[in-house]
Amino acid sequence: MRSGLAMMPVAYCVPGSEPRIVLSRGTLDVLDRGQLQAVLAHERAHLYGRHDLLLLPFIALAHAFPWLPAARHAREAVPVLLELLADDQARRAHGSLELAQAIGHMSARRDSAPGTMALAGPAAAERVERLLTGVRSRSRWVSPAAYLVGGLLLSGPIAIPLAPVWCGIP
Known part of the structure; x- marks a missing residue:
């Protein structure tokens, strides 16, 4: 019997000197080839854009000033903005529909994976709507x-x- 976590659709990147993209068995089972390519492009955008480093100052600011509303709001908003940025990269490479379908499939099958800010995070519905309505990036x-x-x-x-x-x- 497979573990429940391995069956959940999860995709994330691990930055560092040897960056990796991790896909669960659930992700491979639920996505078709085009959707999988869009997910990989999304995660590559996080790696190449060094989104982990862009997020760190906002994490530090929120920890240093937890009583400051602006620090908390920035800490909550920046991950969503980084997801949108990665979405834009994947959209250019593989189209909006493939990525929107991948986000939909992954978010429909998720309970919660602690510690992951993967493709289907809390703003998944807004991201799908943005992709499908053709809202242009900047x-x-x-x-x-x-x-x-x-x-x-x-x-x-x-x-x-x-x-x-x-x-x-x-």
């Missing part, structure tokens, strides 16, 4: 604008120690 100018704003924000702290050199102060 404009092509949003990423360059975000990098520009980030660069400008970082330029202040970098400029302070370099200011004496630029101004010719010995």
Whole structure:
């Protein structure tokens, strides 16, 4: 008899020096080939985007300031936003329908897998709706604008120690 956890459809990635994507037997049983490819593209997007590192500051902030509502809300919102980002990557590679069906199949067969923020998390219904209604991801100018704003924000702290050199102060 197989364990109940192995039969649940679960997909997640394990980042690190040798990143891995883990799929349960339940995932392999419930998804067809196209859906499985969409799930793999989604998990690869998490790995290549280093979403684990993007999430860490928000986890630390929530632990450091548990009484601060903004810290708690950010900790709750960022994982969902990272899922949407990975969805967008998988959508571009395999189409919206395949990924939406995979999320639907996986969320319909889940009870709860503690410690996993897998493909079918708490925002699964919203993600499927977003994929099926054709809500476009951000404009092509949003990423360059975000990098520009980030660069400008970082330029202040970098400029302070370099200011004496630029101004010719010995």
